Amino acid sequence: MYEVFFQKFRDKVSLTKEEEGLIKQFLTPKKLRKKQYLLQDGDVCKHIAFVEKGALKAYTVDESGTEHIVQFALEGWTISDLYSFLTGEPATYNIDAVEDSELILISKAAHEELLQQLPKYETYIRLQITGAYIALQKRLTSIISLPLEERYKHFTTTYPDIAQRVPQHMIASYMGLTPETLSRIRSRIFSRK
Amino acid sequence: MYEVFFQKFRDKVSLTKEEEGLIKQFLTPKKLRKKQYLLQDGDVCKHIAFVEKGALKAYTVDESGTEHIVQFALEGWTISDLYSFLTGEPATYNIDAVEDSELILISKAAHEELLQQLPKYETYIRLQITGAYIALQKRLTSIISLPLEERYKHFTTTYPDIAQRVPQHMIASYMGLTPETLSRIRSRIFSRK
DNA sequence: AAAACCCATTGATTTTGGTCAATGGAAAAT
DNA sequence: ATTTTCCATTGACCAAAATCAATGGGTTTT
Secondary structure (H helix, E strand, C coil): CCHHHHHHHHHHCCCCHHHHHHHHCCEEEEEECCCCEEECCCCECCEEEEEEECEEEEEEECCCCCEEEEEEEECCCEECCHHHHHHCCECCCEEEECCCEEEEEEEHHHHHHHHHHCHHHHHHHHHHHHHHHHHHHHHHHHHHHCCHHHHHHHHHHHCHHHHHHCCHHHHHHHHCCCHHHHHHHHHHHHHHC | CCHHHHHHHHHHCCCCHHHHHHHHCCEEEEEECCCCEEECCCCECCEEEEEEECEEEEEEECCCCCEEEEEEEECCCEECCHHHHHHCCECCCEEEECCCEEEEEEEHHHHHHHHHHCHHHHHHHHHHHHHHHHHHHHHHHHHHHCCHHHHHHHHHHHCHHHHHHCCHHHHHHHHCCCHHHHHHHHHHHHHHC
């Protein structure tokens, strides 16, 4: 149940068996069926969720009811409304399951306790958030500097797993496009080469 | 010379005079004239730069020679090509001074040494990068979910200082627009209210 | 003080993506 | 097995932003 989590952890910081056991006490497993919410806009985000299996998405919904996907998370990724988690303010994102999923939850209390008790946990969190920041900055850069067709190619080469598993209209939403436009971009790419 | 830096540091983590002295040994001040480069695309990013005074921008340049601004940094902000800094890969951003500026540089060696010697430094870095991540995620959300006019308003209310000090064509670039389009959006906003 | 440059604005036109609508196929529900 | 539902695609049309081009106000340079 915790294999992927500790694998990712050890990729960043080495752990003894004892430390692993200590951490385990603070983790809560949770299963989520496809389309179930992990978090709803307006609620306070109570957990950081690590994806052991499955796929989730974080998104906003505008007045017209359109979803705008902010983030996908597959196995090995972490998802939350970090601002809400840290401040206790109501969340501005919804998070739900794109597929049946298995998660590992870290509550605010557990997070703070681990930061206190285990310096390696702080290092893990620091490296984890740093990686997320860099990935986000690259995404932003591709949005402001690449033409649409290049952006789509960049996306599919950076995240081939997401491109394969997730319905196209969600990818369109993630890219800030309508499904029709993404479909046309794809057909242009295929016909041209 | 180090006032703003330690002020920001203490906002996140308290420091004794001794600790402050220790950190100071690892910092290098640097002045930059308007338009001077701090980092050029292709070079390795050797430092994290903290802005004591002035304003910098990080940007890419596409084949047509157009700049795409990824980030601004005013007093109290930090700027670098973090990916290049951490991995030693060539940078993909240029960074230069929008105004005459005073910086505090942290080299890779200094960064690693401080992480080793001073747990509070790691905490500072963790909180700092967390804040940057949240800000970036908000920016991304506004890009994919808000209509242009709202996005501009969001920008000016979130960063009134940048909106005032930086030329409009740079803000257009930061928003992924042409200067003409931003100008028209502004005139629409002013005439409408 | 004049010249050169930078920059914001405005107009005319083109390009690009969005909207509305219909179709067909595949997957899920009954 | 058959009906729904969901989803990708395509077409016609519309709206929005980019491009091209010109103007004039400010700065800075000389």
